[in-house]
Amino acid sequence: MLIAEDSILFLKNVPPFQFLSEADMKVVADNMTMEFYPRDAVILKQDDPASDSLRIVKKGGVKVSVRTDSGEDLTIDHRGEGDTFGLVSLMGQDRQKTTVVALEDTICYLLKRDQIKELLESNPSFTEYFLQTHFTTYVDKVYREMHSKSLFYGSSDHLLFTTPVGDIATKGVVTVREDTTIRDAAQEMSKNRISCLIVMDRNELPVGIVTDRDLREKVVARGRNVNDPVEDIMTLPLIRVDVKDYCFDAVLKMIKHNIHHILVIKDGKLKGILSNHDLMLLQGSSPLSFAKDLESQESIDGLVPVSAKINRVVGLLLKDGARASNITKIIAELNDRLVRKVLEFADRKFGKPPVPYCWLSFGSEGRKEQTFKTDQDNAIVYADPVGAAQEDATRKYFAAFALYVRDGLVKCGFPLCPADYMASNPKWCQPLSVWKRHFGGWINNPTPEAVLRSLIFFDFRPLHGDDSLGTGLREYLMKHVKGQNVFLAHMASVTVKNRPPLGFFKTFIVEKGGEHKDELNLKFRGIGPLVDLVRLFSLEAGISETSTLERIEAMKGKHPTIDSVGDELAQAFEFITLLRIHHQVEQIDLGEAPDNFINPSKMSNLEKKILKESFQIISKVQDGIIDLYGPGMVSG
Amino acid sequence: MNAVMELFKRHAAENFCPGPALPIGECRYVVMDTELTGLDVKNDSIVTVGAVAMQGGKIILGETFYEMVCPETALRSESILIHGIMPSEVVGKPSIDDVLDDLLKFCEGAVVVGHFLSLDLSFLNKEMKRLHGGKFRQPVADTLKMHAWMQDQSRGSRGQYDACEENKDLFSLAKKYHIQVSAAHNALMDAFITAQLFQRFLSFLPALGVRTVKDLLRIAKP
Numbered sequence: 001m002l003i004a005e006d007s008i009l010f011l012k013n014v015p016p017f018q019f020l021s022e023a024d025m026k027v028v029a030d031n032m033t034m035e036f037y038p039r040d041a042v043i044l045k046q047d048d049p050a051s052d053s054l055r056i057v058k059k060g061g062v063k064v065s066v067r068t069d070s071g072e073d074l075t076i077d078h079r080g081e082g083d084t085f086g087l088v089s090l091m092g093q094d095r096q097k098t099t100v101v102a103l104e105d106t107i108c109y110l111l112k113r114d115q116i117k118e119l120l121e122s123n124p125s126f127t128e129y130f131l132q133t134h135f136t137t138y139v140d141k142v143y144r145e146m147h148s149k150s151l152f153y154g155s156s157d158h159l160l161f162t163t164p165v166g167d168i169a170t171k172g173v174v175t176v177r178e179d180t181t182i183r184d185a186a187q188e189m190s191k192n193r194i195s196c197l198i199v200m201d202r203n204e205l206p207v208g209i210v211t212d213r214d215l216r217e218k219v220v221a222r223g224r225n226v227n228d229p230v231e232d233i234m235t236l237p238l239i240r241v242d243v244k245d246y247c248f249d250a251v252l253k254m255i256k257h258n259i260h261h262i263l264v265i266k267d268g269k270l271k272g273i274l275s276n277h278d279l280m281l282l283q284g285s286s287p288l289s290f291a292k293d294l295e296s297q298e299s300i301d302g303l304v305p306v307s308a309k310i311n312r313v314v315g316l317l318l319k320d321g322a323r324a325s326n327i328t329k330i331i332a333e334l335n336d337r338l339v340r341k342v343l344e345f346a347d348r349k350f351g352k353p354p355v356p357y358c359w360l361s362f363g364s365e366g367r368k369e370q371t372f373k374t375d376q377d378n379a380i381v382y383a384d385p386v387g388a389a390q391e392d393a394t395r396k397y398f399a400a401f402a403l404y405v406r407d408g409l410v411k412c413g414f415p416l417c418p419a420d421y422m423a424s425n426p427k428w429c430q431p432l433s434v435w436k437r438h439f440g441g442w443i444n445n446p447t448p449e450a451v452l453r454s455l456i457f458f459d460f461r462p463l464h465g466d467d468s469l470g471t472g473l474r475e476y477l478m479k480h481v482k483g484q485n486v487f488l489a490h491m492a493s494v495t496v497k498n499r500p501p502l503g504f505f506k507t508f509i510v511e512k513g514g515e516h517k518d519e520l521n522l523k524f525r526g527i528g529p530l531v532d533l534v535r536l537f538s539l540e541a542g543i544s545e546t547s548t549l550e551r552i553e554a555m556k557g558k559h560p561t562i563d564s565v566g567d568e569l570a571q572a573f574e575f576i577t578l579l580r581i582h583h584q585v586e587q588i589d590l591g592e593a594p595d596n597f598i599n600p601s602k603m604s605n606l607e608k609k610i611l612k613e614s615f616q617i618i619s620k621v622q623d624g625i626i627d628l629y630g631p632g633m634v635s636g
Numbered sequence: 637m638n639a640v641m642e643l644f645k646r647h648a649a650e651n652f653c654p655g656p657a658l659p660i661g662e663c664r665y666v667v668m669d670t671e672l673t674g675l676d677v678k679n680d681s682i683v684t685v686g687a688v689a690m691q692g693g694k695i696i697l698g699e700t701f702y703e704m705v706c707p708e709t710a711l712r713s714e715s716i717l718i719h720g721i722m723p724s725e726v727v728g729k730p731s732i733d734d735v736l737d738d739l740l741k742f743c744e745g746a747v748v749v750g751h752f753l754s755l756d757l758s759f760l761n762k763e764m765k766r767l768h769g770g771k772f773r774q775p776v777a778d779t780l781k782m783h784a785w786m787q788d789q790s791r792g793s794r795g796q797y798d799a800c801e802e803n804k805d806l807f808s809l810a811k812k813y814h815i816q817v818s819a820a821h822n823a824l825m826d827a828f829i830t831a832q833l834f835q836r837f838l839s840f841l842p843a844l845g846v847r848t849v850k851d852l853l854r855i856a857k858p
Contacts, residue, residue, distance in 0.1 A: 003688065003697050003700055003824065003825070003828050004697060004698065004700075006818070007697055029697060029698070030697065030698030031698055032697045032698070033691070033694040033695055033696050033697060034694065034695040034697055034832075034835075035693055035694050035695075035835070036693065036832065036835040036836055036839060037839070038836075038839050038840070041839070059816075105814065107832075109697075110694065
């Protein structure tokens with residue numbers, strides 16, 4: 001019938017419905033109903049019984065908000081045409097978790113729970129889409145809850161991730177025509193006390209930008225005639241953001257194009273300009289400026305104060321609403337730059353090495369999963385020297401080199417590794433052939449100590465120097481571990497030994513005594529087991545990535561367990577990491593040293609629920625490993 | 637004939653009509669439209685009937701009724717221009733006699749809603765009288781009347797008559813209420829547009845004091 005055809009046409013452009021077969025789509029269309037909500041109508045109300053239908057916005061738009069424990073209304077999202085809402089509460093058959101209000105006159109299609117369930121059971125792509133968005137919504141919401149708490153602590157930081165560019169951009173841009181002389185343009189700039197102006201063509205469209213830098217580098221430094229037209233020195237192309245984009249988007253574009261100014265466009269017209277300076281004012285300090293600060297340092301002593309600020313970045317990013325994986329990515333990037341900088345200083349100080357070398361990071365640094373500065377975990381692999389004389393020179397060179405780097409890193413706030421897994425330890429500063437022998441030996445003769453070392457060293461990642469040495473070692477490892485079932489079984493038995501505390505939420509399995517009585521170690525009991533099992537899979541699957549999330553991504557289609565629960569594992573990892581980061585930032589705010597111990601009584605119900613789900617998935621996967629390798633696995 | 641009598645009895649029974657005290661948001665509605673050979677009830681007849689069901693404010697997109705019949709009287713050239721149904725298309729279609737009972741069944745338990753419904757009703761009742769010797773029994777409500785009543789309410793105490801007469805045909809009202817109208821239309825699509833118009837009215841009516849089926853029938857009598 002014609003009415004259904006109308007809705008089918010609509011569904012064909014709406015994920016995940018567009019993945020459905022023609023026949024399924026017809027069934028969906030026939031089972032839908034349609035509702036109208038006048039502007040401001042409350043469609044769903046938080047804490048009401050959950051609605052029995054998923055709603056798809058056909059026309060109009062809605063606002064999704066949540067009321068926090070402190071009584072604030074937080075807008076979580078705006079949903080427009082083709083978006084759905086109400087799924088989480090619908091599937092949970094719980095209370096409605098959010099309030100949804102029509103922002104304008106809105107028409108929705110409604111699809112009943114049973115119908116959705118049937119589709120989820122029969123359509124893999126449909127399921128995949130919803131599982132992804134479903135869990136993401138959850139994590140987002142928890143994050144909002146945390147976010148509201150940190151606001152509650154009185155932070156007045158503006159928000160990089162929630163502030164639209166339009167809010168902070170300089171409005172009323174000064175413009176000149178392209179045929180204006182350089183002198184007139186410069187006078188215009190000093191008259192208005194501005195550092196840049198926009199050049200417009202005859203059609204009043206922006207075509208370029210002139211900044212102080214252009215005047216300095218292209219005019220003064222080169223003795224150019226100031227009567228030349230300004231178009232000769234303007235910078236192209238103009239990079240733009242929309243007024244509605246978040247400041248974070250602007251930062252990304254500015255980093256990418258290495259520029260300090262970005263045009264702000266509204267409805268196709270020039271609306272204003274955003275500068276790096278505006279962003280720094282917004283935040284007090286930006287991750288972008290840290291990276292630049294680091295690059296410009298010429299000594300270790302110069303690095304120390306910049307490095308001390310990196311902890312602050314975490315707090316800022318968290319308040320700005322970054323996801324855990326983004327935070328750890330930015331921290332890893334900043335720490336990498338810091339370590340590389342120290343290594344560059346060392347390169348300069350000690351001169352050309354007798355043989356090429358590669359600096360390796362491992363442990364959490366190797367996995368790019370650091371939150372705050374953690375112990376140094378590093379090593380050196382160098383090319384095999386030829387002859388006793390070179391061997392001796394090489395050993396001496398790197399001994400001094402590694403010691404210098406170790407002490408430099410300590411100055412920059414990376415504590416020594418208590419187990420001495422550092423390049424300054426001669427054991428872990430070796431030629432490629434010795435490293436291969438180490439790895440081969442651990443695999444062929446998996447003593448408890450060998451397996452323990454594998455857990456740490458196998459997450460190595462080349463950070464500086466000759467990468468080919470690092471990748472060569474990685475290739476050797478992947479080739480030799482493949483099919484080594486005895487070794488893998490040993491690793492598996494260690495992996496499943498540390499079970500997440502599943503009884504946590506009923507009986508509270510927490511530390512029994514000591515300083516952290518009644519608290520839960522998130523790193524040891526949560527992140528650790530998850531990292532371990534993903535590492536085991538990555539060795540089974542023979543992939544070279546070292547970070548947990550990248551490993552999961554890379555194993556899709558290559559490892560059956562990841563194919564079935566990879567997304568859930570990734571979400572669990574992201575969630576526990578977020579919980580941990582948030583806990584640590586809170587401690588730093590209170591002037592305490594960050595640790596991994598969280599007190600369950602301080603968690604919200606939603607947080608507990610998701611932490612429990614995260615532990616359950618880890619435990620389920622561990623059970624799978626036990627089944628695979630047999631319950632009588634080699635005893636650890 | 638027995639079957640028809642049976643149907644007729646059931647039709648008259650109270651539980652096949654919504655109770656007067658039922659809130660308008662909980663009532664079942666059937667929104668209906670017909671296309672005719674012309675406007676003269678004596679000399680013209682029904683060509684198509686379209687209807688869509690609603691549960692309260694929800695339009696049930698899969699629950700529709702659409703039949704083209706071979707009209708009792710000839711298709712006239714003026715009306716062909718309006719509905720676009722050619723005489724060749726209705727050849728071999730069922731007669732209204734075969735379709736009417738299905739329509740009555742579709743309307744069971746519902747308030748029947750239409751735009752300028754009195755016209756459709758006069759044609760339906762002509763056939764009802766011929767076939768069953770009675771009238772169409774479902775409670776009926778007219779969106780045209782609803783709209784006029786709502787206009788009166790908003791003019792309210794000023795008591796003035798708005799001199800500026802607006803068009804009140806279905807498509808003018810659809811435009812006024814931002815309802816999407818596709819180029820091609822037939823009885824079913826027009827019923828769907830009427831349903832969306834009624835859907836909007838339903839969201840405004842409770843604030844104007846119209847809460848029950850009884851209230852609705854009072855203000856929307858065709």
